[in-house]
Amino acid sequence: MENTDSDIVFQSYGRCCNNEQFFVDFYDRFMGSSAEIRALFVDTDMTAQRHLLRNGIMQLVLHARGMPDTKLRALGCSHSRTGFNIRPEWYLLWLDALIATLWQYDPHFTEDTAGAWRRAIAPGIEIIRSAY
Template sequence: MQQAASDIVFQSYGRCCNNEQFFIDFYDRFMSSSDEVRALFVDTDMKQQRHLLRNGIMQLVLHSRGMPDTKLRALGESHSRRGYGIQPQWYSLWLQALIDTVRKHDPEFDENTEASWREAIGPGIELIRGAY
């Protein structure tokens, strides 16, 4: 029996969360993806930001496992043009930075893991992006 993408992602994320360096490495990758993205974090408390990231990814994972989209809708609103002004094109950079960081930190990462991440959290990311 093939394991559901959301189960694979839940387990993969659990392995990544075992090391706080995962979140540091994510932001290093994400901020190096674009000068515009780097500028977003100039005056940011990165310890707090990493905590928010941990929770945000978990919300995406839980949504893929059937949780209501209430928290993702709130994230979409806070990241929209009425909030932080996160440009829609930056979400693909965010997702690629996440995949690359999971690849580095999940010892069981393979092509199926990557495909599962994209399948499981893609709809949640689109929900957030769509609020722009």
């Protein structure tokens, strides 16, 4: 059977998500992309945040595999203008930081894997982003 985007992404994330350093490097990279973004996390317990993000990315991956969007809608709510006030354009930086960190940690990563990630999680990101 042919591997779908969601299979490729599921396996790729499996090769990264048990490595704490993956999430350390993701946040270093993401915060390094903008002073405004760095400022959002000054009071954040980053150890806890790394675990929350591990689960958050899993929600995006599971949504690509057909799971209902309940958890992503809740994230849309918490990230909206009445919550953390995460501006819609920042999700581009978030995705670029994720892809760059995957390149670094997934030993089987290729341009095709990058494409599979971008296609598979775009709808889930859009659920969070569009709740702004």
